[in-house]
Amino acid sequence: MGALNHKFNENILITSLDKLLNWSRSGSEWYFQFGLACCAIEMMSAAAARHDLERFGAMPRSSPRQADVMIVAGTVTLKMATRVKRLYEQMAEPKYVISMGSCANSGGPYWQHGYHVLKGVDQIIPVDIYIPGCPPRPEALIEGLLHLQKKMREEPVLAKKED
């Protein structure tokens, strides 16, 4: 950074735009507050005092317009799948999806004979992070969010997101 070094004492920090935007985005993974089944209980527990998701800047938002991350926590029934898809479409770019638990990953316990269950939410929306478990513990969800942070930090901001 040569010429500008030490010109403004310590009040100015020089970085690239990519890094700045990615840093701020990854530090505020606001997730969409909705749960579909038992996995949602673990998600709530992750958000509550003991695991405290907010220390990672992740807090629940009740509107898709304000959310950056959709955590699909639970069984995606075919009836709900149409709604999940619409809610995903209503979220503003850049947006990410975490598929939490076996149900959202692959249909889980309903993968056979589950006449009403979608076998994996990735059939209708693109998924960034898969978290295994039935249900995954809050620690697993936190790890998923941290992986997502890493993914966000490595992304060129102005490039178009591929679907």
Added chain:
Amino acid sequence: MTEQEIYADLSKKFGDKVIEFMEEGTLNPTVVVDAAAIAKIVTYLKDDERFQFDSLMNLAGHDGDVEADLSVIYHLVSTELKHYITLKVFTSRVEPKVASVAVIYRTANWHEREAFDLYGINFEGHPDLKRILLEDDWEGYPLRKDYVPAEFYRGMRIEKVK
């Protein structure tokens, strides 16, 4: 009052509309009655001083076997007199028709819609008989033993490709 006594009284009053009394092989002693007469019988049980069945605990559809008829089971309780009775009706698989009790017990409204949704049993006289759990455009009645799942629902594959 015991179930046996209630059965005796019902068959005296309703004759051949009360078909049989099942004690063995069931969890609760059950009175099997005629599907078209169920509303009348239930009204009688509710209004009569000696029975006072003021609450319908549960109403459930049932399909035991592809060959057999569908059935509906009613669990009544009297919170006043503290006695119970289980009623059961059978109806044909091809044209399942049962008289609705939704106007007698409000509980039955959603329960009957559920039995309609999953077993396709038509409750005659129900004020608003439509699907309650599945989408309106769903085809078939999934809890029936002869149900074959469709391949797709609104473009989403239902069974996983092996």
